[in-house]
Amino acid sequence: xxxxxxxxxxxxxxxxxxxxxxxxxxxxxxxxxxxxxxxxxxxxxxxxxxxxxxxxxxxxxxxxxxxxxxxxxxxxxxxxxxxxxxxxxx
Numbered sequence: 839x840x841x842x843x844x845x846x847x848x849x850x851x852x853x854x855x856x857x858x859x860x861x862x863x864x865x866x867x868x869x870x871x872x873x874x875x876x877x878x879x880x881x882x883x884x885x886x887x888x889x890x891x892x893x894x895x896x897x898x899x900x901x902x903x904x905x906x907x908x909x910x911x912x913x914x915x916x917x918x919x920x921x922x923x924x925x926x927x928x
Contacts, residue, residue, distance in 0.1 A: 865902045
């Protein structure tokens with residue numbers, strides 16, 4: 839992915855604004871933190887991603903996914919599948 843650009847479902851790309859880049863960076867960091875060797879960082883990322891609460895503050899996982907028109911549950915499921923695949927490979 840090119841920083842500052844987002845590929846849309848229709849195949850087009852658009853430049854992200856500063857706020858959108860920040861939201862995407864928060865999401866990306868949380869996903870990367872799921873694979874951290876530090877168990878505290880992994881647990882914190884897991885709590886952020888897999889906690890189901892009615893928290894729709896701007897930086898909540900559900901809110902960021904919704905902003906980018908992603909299904910939070912589909913993203914969670916994909917991340918669980920990725921984690922399961924990593925466990926089998928280890």
